[in-house]
Amino acid sequence: MTDITPDTALPERLARAITLAGPVPVAQYMAAANAHYYATRDPLGATGDFTTAPEISQMFGELLGLWCADLWDRAGRPDIAWVELGPGRGTLAADALRAMAKAGLVPPVHFVETSPALRTA
Incomplete structure (x- = not known):
């Protein structure tokens, strides 16, 4: 069940997996449902299904960035x-990196986003 494609119906894939291998563990079911959900839509913001803290205020990301910069400085730079897993639209990173830069920390950035819709955004 590692093939997550938006054009394949989730119920059909789950039924096929159960037919071939027997009962599906809850973790596998949730992984498939989660992957399908994020692969087929942009769920963030006012037009989506939920709003995250970074979408409401830049303060969360900026505080995270300042905390990282402080730890980096105390560790000897x-x-x-x-590296952000599931960055969505990159709002958290933008806010955190802006705050880090003011403290002299400008790290290379790596985003790991599995959702085609959110990679586009």
């Missing part, structure tokens, strides 16, 4: 990278 080692080489680091900003």
